[in-house]
Amino acid sequence: xxxxxxxxxxxxxxxxxxxxxxxxxxxxxxxxxxxxxxxxxxxxxxxxxxxxxxxxxxxxxxxxxxxxxxxxxxxxxxxxxxxxxxxxxxxxxxxxxxxxxxxxxxxxxxxxxxxxxxxxxxxxxxxxxxxxxxxxxxxxx
Amino acid sequence: xxxxxxxxxxxxxxxxxxxxxxxxxxxxxxxxxxxxxxxxxxxxxxxxxxxxxxxxxxxxxxxxxxxxxxxxxxxxxxxxxxxxxxxxxxxxxxxxxxxxxxxxxxxxxxxxxxxxxxxxxxxxxxxxxxxxxxxxxxxxxxxxxxxxxxxxxxxxxxxxxxxxxxxxxxxxxxxxxxxxxxxxxxxxxxxxxxxxxxxxxxxxxxxxxxxxxxxxxxxxxxxxxxxxxxxxxxxxxxxxxxxxxxxxxxxxxxxxxxxxxxxxxxxxxxxxxxxxxxxxxxxxxxxxxxxxxxxxxxxxxxxxxxxxxxxxxxxxxxxxxxxxxxxxxxxxxxxxxxxxxxxxxxxxxxxxxxxxxxxxxxxxxxxxxxxxxxxxxxxxxxxxxxxxxxxxxxxxxxxxxxxxxxxxxxxxxxxxxxxxxxxxxxxxxxxxxxxxxxxxxxxxxxxxxxxxxxxxxxxxxxxxxxxxxxxxxxxxxxxxxx
Numbered sequence: 001x002x003x004x005x006x007x008x009x010x011x012x013x014x015x016x017x018x019x020x021x022x023x024x025x026x027x028x029x030x031x032x033x034x035x036x037x038x039x040x041x042x043x044x045x046x047x048x049x050x051x052x053x054x055x056x057x058x059x060x061x062x063x064x065x066x067x068x069x070x071x072x073x074x075x076x077x078x079x080x081x082x083x084x085x086x087x088x089x090x091x092x093x094x095x096x097x098x099x100x101x102x103x104x105x106x107x108x109x110x111x112x113x114x115x116x117x118x119x120x121x122x123x124x125x126x127x128x129x130x131x132x133x134x135x136x137x138x139x140x141x
Numbered sequence: 142x143x144x145x146x147x148x149x150x151x152x153x154x155x156x157x158x159x160x161x162x163x164x165x166x167x168x169x170x171x172x173x174x175x176x177x178x179x180x181x182x183x184x185x186x187x188x189x190x191x192x193x194x195x196x197x198x199x200x201x202x203x204x205x206x207x208x209x210x211x212x213x214x215x216x217x218x219x220x221x222x223x224x225x226x227x228x229x230x231x232x233x234x235x236x237x238x239x240x241x242x243x244x245x246x247x248x249x250x251x252x253x254x255x256x257x258x259x260x261x262x263x264x265x266x267x268x269x270x271x272x273x274x275x276x277x278x279x280x281x282x283x284x285x286x287x288x289x290x291x292x293x294x295x296x297x298x299x300x301x302x303x304x305x306x307x308x309x310x311x312x313x314x315x316x317x318x319x320x321x322x323x324x325x326x327x328x329x330x331x332x333x334x335x336x337x338x339x340x341x342x343x344x345x346x347x348x349x350x351x352x353x354x355x356x357x358x359x360x361x362x363x364x365x366x367x368x369x370x371x372x373x374x375x376x377x378x379x380x381x382x383x384x385x386x387x388x389x390x391x392x393x394x395x396x397x398x399x400x401x402x403x404x405x406x407x408x409x410x411x412x413x414x415x416x417x418x419x420x421x422x423x424x425x426x427x428x429x430x431x432x433x434x435x436x437x438x439x440x441x442x443x444x445x446x447x448x449x450x451x452x453x454x455x456x457x458x459x460x461x462x463x464x465x466x467x468x469x470x471x472x473x474x475x476x477x478x479x480x481x482x483x484x485x486x487x488x489x490x491x492x493x494x495x496x497x498x499x500x501x502x503x504x505x506x507x508x509x510x511x512x513x514x515x516x517x518x519x520x521x522x523x524x525x526x527x528x529x530x531x532x533x534x535x536x537x538x539x540x541x542x543x544x545x546x547x548x549x550x551x552x553x554x555x556x557x558x559x560x561x562x563x564x565x566x567x568x569x570x571x572x573x574x575x576x577x578x579x580x581x582x583x584x585x586x587x588x589x590x591x592x593x594x595x596x597x598x599x600x601x602x603x604x605x606x607x608x609x610x611x612x613x614x615x616x617x618x619x620x621x622x623x
Contacts, residue, residue, distance in 0.1 A: 020413045020417075022413075022414070022417040022441055022444070022445055023413050023416055023417050023420075025441070026416075026417050026420045026421060026424075026441075027420075029424070029434075030420065030424065033429075070409060097405075097408045097409040097412035097413065100405075117412075118408075118409075118412035118413060118415075118416045119412050119413075119415040119416035119419055120416060121419065121423070122419070122420035122423050122424070123423065
């Protein structure tokens with residue numbers, strides 16, 4: 001299971017922002033099983049706080065973000081907008097239920113690495129997260 | 142018709158005046174002429190007689206001369222001649238019929254004609270031919286001529302004139318009526334009919350009364366006006382048609398937008414639970430889960446399926462709210478019932494409910510279960526806006542501006558609705574609540590149902606202080622038992 005290539009000893013960290021509890025739990029469970037460490041939040045405002053201040057004590061860096069676009073407090077697009085001029089931001093995968101091309105384009109334009117339509121195949125999501133993570137690491141080297 | 146009558150009356154009056162004047166003048170003239178003829182005749186006769194009498198007087202004496210005159214008078218009773226002495230005393234046989242003073246011209250040797258009236262109303266023409274006897278005493282022949290003939294003639298002239306005037310008036314009346322009808326009444330009637338048609342908005346019929354007179358010109362002016370009005374109306378109709386078309390297009394676009402909104406809402410509401418179900422199912426299928434994990438996943442699948450069922454049912458309620466059966470509902474009872482039903486949740490969330498009912502028992506014609514659902518939806522909306530704690534007030538009264546409307550106000554002191562959200566709160570799938578808390582259909586359904594009861598919902602909200610939903614429904618007077 002462990003074909004990830006961690007740059008140090010800790011497993012890569014995925015931050016999941018999703019307001020639906022059931023989906024959040026599912027993603028969290030699946031990502032955990034796929035070898036990621038997982039942090040969660042249920043709105044855009046909290047997501048932005050975590051990305052700005054780090055998780056809890058800022059000791060763990062967030063490697064990848066999975067976020068819903070439609071969320072209370074701040075929407076996914078608003079978070080993207082806030083992070084737009086921050087080059088050190090982690091890659092962001094956006095989930096959307098609207099599915100129209102405009103929403104996808106807007107997310108990409110605001111700096112999303114990838115967009116995915118709900119409902120998605122959970123395995124596909126895991127593959128996507130792995131691919132994005134590996135690409136990020138290869139860019140670093 | 143009145144105009145024709147007036148003109149006819151004026152013309153007739155004119156004809157009568159002119160004819161009368163003409164008749165009067167011609168009769169006067171004829172009368173003068175006749176009088177002149179008569180007096181000439183009398184003078185000639187008088188002179189002839191004077192000659193004879195003078196001759197007889199000189200040759201055979203006074204008595205023969207006077208008796209000659211008497212005999213002569215037997216020949217023509219209308220023309221009597223006799224001898225007079227101008228200076229004769231009253232009562233003597235040779236005294237003139239008129240006073241001496243009127244005969245002063247005779248002393249100059251001139252003839253004299255006078256018109257006199259007798260006491261019994263007859264007119265006479267008296268002609269005096271003077272002469273002097275040998276002693277120089279002034280005497281003469283007096284010719285007395287009756288004017289009855291002249292009067293008869295004048296009377297006849299008058300009668301003829303009257304007949305002519307009457308005939309002229311009658312023919313003028315006839316002609317004016319006939320021609321007035323053809324030249325004035327008929328075209329005026331057609332003009333009036335056309336003006337009335339135009340006035341009532343019918344520009345279709347054209348009018349041509351012919352002729353180049355004033356009425357013809359008026360008709361062509363009206364015809365021109367009709368053309369312009371018809372063109373203006375045509376343009377107006379065209380504009381209205383375009384407006385309606387635009388409106389239809391807009392409505393179609395709106396319908397599409399609503400459909401898009403509905404689809405997007407459905408995609409969001411159903412997409413997430415579907416995602417969870419497929420993900421959990423896949424996890425179970427991977428056979429890598431512990432029994433406990435698999436059971437947990439299976440339970441979540443069940444919950445999500447139930448959530449989707451709930452959404453579908455609400456959507457169907459929204460779409461299929463047509464079948465309603467109205468009955469007479471005592472609103473106060475219904476409100477008490479709703480408060481009773483809300484009791485468990487208000488208890489749990491420590492929310493106080495205040496129900497203010499009027500003393501009078503108001504009724505509405507409504508579908509009981511729908512009205513109950515509307516009230517529950519509005520109340521739940523208020524309760525959810527408050528979270529924990531707070532007071533929900535339900536008031537029932539008559540609409541202050543329309544006494545035929547009943548008003549139910551549901552007031553909460555929750556978070557209120559922002560100005561941005563206010564126009565959308567009745568849109569299907571619009572929600573400001575956390576996912577899973579509401580589908581965004583509750584208020585849409587409530588409003589749909591209220592419209593079907595000929596009522597409406599108005600909102601008064603200030604963010605941070607709370608909202609008030611005012612539901613108005615037509616009051617049932619309770620008179621007709623349908």
